[in-house]
Amino acid sequence: MKNYFSINDIDSLDTWVEEAIALKQNPLTNKDLGKDKTIGLLFFNPSLRTRLSTQKAALNLGMNVMVMNFTGEGWSLEYGDGTVMDQGNSEHVKEAAQVVSQYCDVLAIRAFASLKNREDDYSEKVLKSFMEFATIPIVNMESAAGHPLQALTDAITITEHKKANKPKVVLSWAPHPKALPQAVANSFVEMMQQMDAHFVITHPKGFELANHITKEVPIDYNQDNALKDADFVYVKNWSSYHDYGKIGKDSSWKITEEKMKHTANAKFMHCLPVRRNVVVDDKVIDSENSIVIEQANNRTYAAQLVLKKILEKQ
Amino acid sequence: MKNYFSINDIDSLDTWVEEAIALKQNPLTNKDLGKDKTIGLLFFNPSLRTRLSTQKAALNLGMNVMVMNFTGEGWSLEYGDGTVMDQGNSEHVKEAAQVVSQYCDVLAIRAFASLKNREDDYSEKVLKSFMEFATIPIVNMESAAGHPLQALTDAITITEHKKANKPKVVLSWAPHPKALPQAVANSFVEMMQQMDAHFVITHPKGFELANHITKEVPIDYNQDNALKDADFVYVKNWSSYHDYGKIGKDSSWKITEEKMKHTANAKFMHCLPVRRNVVVDDKVIDSENSIVIEQANNRTYAAQLVLKKILEKQ
Amino acid sequence: MKNYFSINDIDSLDTWVEEAIALKQNPLTNKDLGKDKTIGLLFFNPSLRTRLSTQKAALNLGMNVMVMNFTGEGWSLEYGDGTVMDQGNSEHVKEAAQVVSQYCDVLAIRAFASLKNREDDYSEKVLKSFMEFATIPIVNMESAAGHPLQALTDAITITEHKKANKPKVVLSWAPHPKALPQAVANSFVEMMQQMDAHFVITHPKGFELANHITKEVPIDYNQDNALKDADFVYVKNWSSYHDYGKIGKDSSWKITEEKMKHTANAKFMHCLPVRRNVVVDDKVIDSENSIVIEQANNRTYAAQLVLKKILEKQ
Structure with a gap:
């Protein structure tokens, strides 16, 4: 599996559910699997459950976790192709996604709908742009149109x-x-x-x-x-x-x-x-x-x- | 000890002080004690010393640390019993405390006095609500009326x-x-x-x-x-x-x-x-x-x- | 080496570059070197690459990482000598630097130029004050006048x-x-x-x-x-x-x-x-x-x- 963008990325639902229930019984079974692997969690929106449960999941697998809040800690990204970037956005997702891919082994992203423009939201530009340009797997921690x-x-x-x-x-x-x-x-x-x-x-x-x-x-x-x-x-x-x-x-x-x-x-x-x-x-x-x-x-x-x-x- | 809410939770002050001074000499002695245990640090207010020293203490015990700033990264909580939550607060502490208890083994919380309403502050609603609803030990990282x-x-x-x-x-x-x-x-x-x-x-x-x-x-x-x-x-x-x-x-x-x-x-x-x-x-x-x-x-x-x-x- | 404030702290550039290229081939070779050592990353400004790459570097060396955003999570510092601190700044760098030195083994700091007062910026008061008062090595993660x-x-x-x-x-x-x-x-x-x-x-x-x-x-x-x-x-x-x-x-x-x-x-x-x-x-x-x-x-x-x-x- 490359990305977990939607439930269509689940190849066998029954098996997955069964495996998850087994993991719940023994959450530390696979603690060697993530050794020296790093997950980056990128938040474009607030999060409590997703933030902590995804960190906990990564820790259970022995992974390193790096959390980045784009609001506050970073800056706003540009997604348009060919844009003359003379306005508010400081970096294009092309660079951001490729660069972060070099520091992490997996990237999980939260980016809510703006609810201003339906077409724009349902195009899933944030998640899809990261999937296009990143060179590591992307996990959807709630995107504009799916969770x-x-x-x-x-x-x-x-x-x-x-x-x-x-x-x-x-x-x-x-x-x-x-x-x-x-x-x-x-x-x-x-x-x-x-x-x-x-x-x-x-x-x-x-x-x-x-x-x-x-x-x-x-x-x-x-x-x-x-x-x-x-x-x-x-x-x-x-x-x-x-x-x-x-x-x-x-x-x-x-x-x-x-x-x-x-x-x-x-x-x-x-x-x-x-x-x-x-x-x-x-x-x-x-x-x-x-x-x-x-x-x-x-x-x-x-x-x-x-x-x-x-x-x-x- | 269930919680460390006030100094009344210290069962024997002399012994505690003595033990702390011993820990200071050999801070890594108990590094196995916290293995695969996770502390959540919840900040409702800014912090420098408390933030870093509590993290360091947890690291010295071999614990995982997850930090969550409610301001900025999360949302505001409701504490009232029976409130119709149609105003600013997005989540009731009943859920927040129970949920976070499932991702962590210990929870440390900072929540300052508002200094607007004395009765309200001295009721210690934030810490006391978390102690009521959480199913894991709570540590006071400075509450309305105590540190x-x-x-x-x-x-x-x-x-x-x-x-x-x-x-x-x-x-x-x-x-x-x-x-x-x-x-x-x-x-x-x-x-x-x-x-x-x-x-x-x-x-x-x-x-x-x-x-x-x-x-x-x-x-x-x-x-x-x-x-x-x-x-x-x-x-x-x-x-x-x-x-x-x-x-x-x-x-x-x-x-x-x-x-x-x-x-x-x-x-x-x-x-x-x-x-x-x-x-x-x-x-x-x-x-x-x-x-x-x-x-x-x-x-x-x-x-x-x-x-x-x-x-x-x- | 005490601090990495400017490239003048590099004692032999050719050797350093050669060593860095070797590290890149085997980034986990020195994973024991940082065991039970803690780096504090202090951000007075936003950061993406520096934040994540410095964390990753520390993880590759087996270090613990504690990240602190001064904007939002902390408060503003005073740098003046003898200032009567009755205005906006809550803590003097003298205390902040000495205190943080006790929780960490290395401190990395980002503090941009204000671009309002050249003399002030080029005096590098943030980095130089931390170097003066801290008792641990300081790493420059981009200061007013250098990166x-x-x-x-x-x-x-x-x-x-x-x-x-x-x-x-x-x-x-x-x-x-x-x-x-x-x-x-x-x-x-x-x-x-x-x-x-x-x-x-x-x-x-x-x-x-x-x-x-x-x-x-x-x-x-x-x-x-x-x-x-x-x-x-x-x-x-x-x-x-x-x-x-x-x-x-x-x-x-x-x-x-x-x-x-x-x-x-x-x-x-x-x-x-x-x-x-x-x-x-x-x-x-x-x-x-x-x-x-x-x-x-x-x-x-x-x-x-x-x-x-x-x-x-x-």
Whole structure:
């Protein structure tokens, strides 16, 4: 495996999930694999879980970690081809990617959507430019339109907790005071199409995700109906894809105890951070059925598996 | 020991000080103790000594270190119970603390007083919330109302330099252009009540520390008188506790050579950073009796001892 | 070697370059040398290459690395002797340097020119103050008036690529939208006076570097003429030394394919970051003769050699 850009880079999902669960039991088994190897973590945006779990994953593999915050510690990069760089950007990604490739063995990058220009965001210029110019493997720590480490985490978590072979999984949109990217939802939708599950998406009209992502997945605009008999309820806000970046605050979509009663005693999932009592009521996230903390724990093993796969090919 | 929140978490001060002084002689003795253990350092405020000495202490114990600056690298946390999180805060400490607990074995946290609301500051909501929700030991790297790593450092330093069994120690308030927390002074006062010392506090009227901290410690509003025959002069500014956050700039309280003449050739101590010629004259801090640099050196061994105690219980 | 402040700290350039090239072949040969040694990297300014390559160099030597960004993570330092510190600066460099010396074995510092006051900048107060007060070796990661790690890198790179024993090397000024320091140019000029090369500087009138730097080096105001038969073209913008900090944007000085035709098929060098199509045309920097990426790669080995020399003396 060269890069881990999207879940399409997973060659055999079942095997990966199985291996990740095994790693979780013995996280230090492969501590020699990363010896004298260095991962660079480049952050163009804030991060808590991803920052710490990816570092931890690398440490579990015996790697050196170098963290670089582009905002604050570095400068802004130029991505355009042929640009006369007489404005704000100090360095072209062509140089940055090639240079950093010489100091590291793997590069992990976080670069959120701007939510100003859809075409620009979905072109994934940051991640794709680094993949084009870097000479080492690139790992996506959440890009403009995808968050495949989260989606792998989610596959691991659902596999650990499922009781039926083919559980019903519902992705439910939730309100939020700010405009959030579609990245987490996109990768989760892609992942659910790879897993053996009855998968339904529910959201208000106008909050449809991109067709090229949802494909044939059923969409139900009636949240109560969608939640019926669900085994897993995955909750996440995203701003509008069609009216790009439009905020959705409709509080009737908040997940409540009442709504969870429609489900088959479903597990509650969320990628975190979550705004309590806006996205979900305290009673739901604090209930026994909430698995958000264990889900966050699995971030380490998703990252560790991806890095292990990369190191094994080097 | 679960947490190191205050000096009350020290079970036997004499033994701890003795052990710290021994560690200082052979800092790498316990390098296996922290093998494959990870400490997370969470900074909600700037730090130089604490940042580097705590890292160094962890490295001396063979630990991995992950540093996270909440300002800049992360986002602001919510601490309220039941809050509808539709304002600025992106994540509740309930999740943050539980999640980070899964990536680390020990968590050290710095969170200063806001100096806007005394009740709020002295409730120690940041540290206490992390202690409530985290599932790993928490170390206080200076909270709103206390700085117990500094106080342990001070106990070590006084023990190293004292000539009499029961030295006279004076905590003298000093002027400062900005409003500073009472944290360092509070923990030092608590520590001096545990040590065998003649301890006196001196400050202008209106700058009394909290009664629940100073208890029976004598307060002398006459600085010259307080300094008489002192063996150690510990200087520190704090803003008013009673007129909460009020700045005190009275330059007549600055420590000068003249004032030091009242003492019994006292050692000069300060936690640093110090504003020269505002808090203390150059001639005093640059004199042979100034032990501020050695005091800062002991920060490493105070932190290392605390971490060692924690690791030994894990 | 105590410090690596300028290229004058190199005792034998030929040997150093030879050793660095050998290190590059086997970067992990000296991994025991830095065991249980800690380097502190202090950044008063942003950094990409220097930050990561110096970390990598330290890791290659088995050292621990502690990174500290003074902007954001710390506070501003005072450098004046006898200052009454009642303004913005929270700590004097006297304390900061002595304290950090106790937590680290080597200290590397980046502190750019302000470009507001030439005398102040060229006094190198940050680096010189740290060298005065620190008790451990100091490495210059680019100071107000010099960048000796870059210059050593450049010597390595020219040595690797030169075909003649005494190549013609041209330092050509280039336009830039912002005011940049003279540091890189200064150290390169100093280095070229140590190497066996025909060395010429070319820049517009008014952009002369300091006399005490350029000494007897020929200056040609005609760029085309200077480039004639060059083996290496080293391009770099700097703001005016004489009209201190004045920006130079004259686009006729941009390096183009046309201009490179005057050379003897010269290698193109630049320290990076570079503003494409302002400093140099895409066609030149993307050509086979551009060695800027390999030049950046050599940053690791220049830093590693300097650290190795320091560690060997400890």
